[in-house]
Amino acid sequence: MSDQPSSSYITGVTMTSLFPRSAALAALATLSLLAGCALPRPPASVPISAQTAQKGVSLQRSLPQVLPDKAVPVPHSQFVLIPSESAAGLLMPIPFVSGAIGAALDRQSAEAFEKSYGQVSPYNIVLKEMQASPFFRETDGALQLQPFAFMTECVDDKYRLALVFQLQGAGWTGRYMYHLPTAYDIAEFKAPSPQVLAVLRSEMVSGARILRQLLERAALGRLESRGVKAELGSLHLVGGKAAGLVSPTLLVSRDADVLEEAGDHVVVRMPGDMANAGTAGGLFFGVHYLLKSQLHTYKKL
Numbered sequence: 001m002s003d004q005p006s007s008s009y010i011t012g013v014t015m016t017s018l019f020p021r022s023a024a025l026a027a028l029a030t031l032s033l034l035a036g037c038a039l040p041r042p043p044a045s046v047p048i049s050a051q052t053a054q055k056g057v058s059l060q061r062s063l064p065q066v067l068p069d070k071a072v073p074v075p076h077s078q079f080v081l082i083p084s085e086s087a088a089g090l091l092m093p094i095p096f097v098s099g100a101i102g103a104a105l106d107r108q109s110a111e112a113f114e115k116s117y118g119q120v121s122p123y124n125i126v127l128k129e130m131q132a133s134p135f136f137r138e139t140d141g142a143l144q145l146q147p148f149a150f151m152t153e154c155v156d157d158k159y160r161l162a163l164v165f166q167l168q169g170a171g172w173t174g175r176y177m178y179h180l181p182t183a184y185d186i187a188e189f190k191a192p193s194p195q196v197l198a199v200l201r202s203e204m205v206s207g208a209r210i211l212r213q214l215l216e217r218a219a220l221g222r223l224e225s226r227g228v229k230a231e232l233g234s235l236h237l238v239g240g241k242a243a244g245l246v247s248p249t250l251l252v253s254r255d256a257d258v259l260e261e262a263g264d265h266v267v268v269r270m271p272g273d274m275a276n277a278g279t280a281g282g283l284f285f286g287v288h289y290l291l292k293s294q295l296h297t298y299k300k301l
Helices: 023-034 087-091 095-117 122-130 186-190 194-219
Strands: 057-059 079-082 143-153 158-169 172-179 229-233 253-261 265-270 286-291 297-300
Touching: 057 122, 079 095, 122 143, 122 158, 122 194, 158 186, 158 194, 172 194, 194 286, 229 265
Parallel strands: 057 143, 079 143, 172 286
Antiparallel strands: 143 158, 158 172, 229 253, 229 297, 253 265, 265 286
16 A cells, blocks of 8 residues: 555545635635544445345436536436546636636536447446346336446546445435446546457446445345444545645545455445535445555554
8 A cells, every 4th residue: 555644534524615616615624624623423324224125126227316516427328527626726716717617627528538438338237237136126126226437537647437336215325336446547548449448348347246246245234344443545535636735645534344354355334425525525425345455545443
């Protein structure tokens, strides 16, 4: 592991400001959190109930209603871009203008991905995998599963992806995420070759299988807390600088519940607010399958 942070972050960042989503005040809010200011506890990720799971899971081809702040769906696909943030907005005298310009640029980036990544369908990959599950129902399952993928623009000029199972039903919301092993240079990701798309598709197929297995274990009560907590950070969870200023290696979860640990990976459950920006822990909530090589911080508490 590398890039050990010199400070830590308590999960559940909330960035509010007098100017809606102002980059400048978001940075100040994040800095205050790093200084140790008290915060409300973020929403907890709780296990699925066996009773609800027995009533089945059906797939839904749509994106969740709540996505991280500043996230931009790639048109006509199940990909969601988590853009990097720029400090340029701090120099703009009118925050609304800088925010609008940034949002427009992010939409352009997402639209540019449509042609290439529309060829890869997380929905179809997950549907094929879930059809092998005893919990799968073609229709009318108690739980609705929305499969999609986050693509995060990171501080090291790479893109990192995560396949997501987001489930909702019977008053419960859950999220399971498999963080794909390959990180892509900006140039190759923006103009992907057939080989890049083949690797991406193959890793999503593997991820769908792993997430199905995790979901089934959870439904059977076989993915329980072991009482082991850890401080955990990864560019796969927070990849960009908040407001273009705050290093993502400073933002870690201090309340990760280690459900499983093997030689090369960990499975953790983390609290978080799914409406927060990606740079403020918006990807934290849920169960994560992460390779240890993807972590810059992993310290059991």
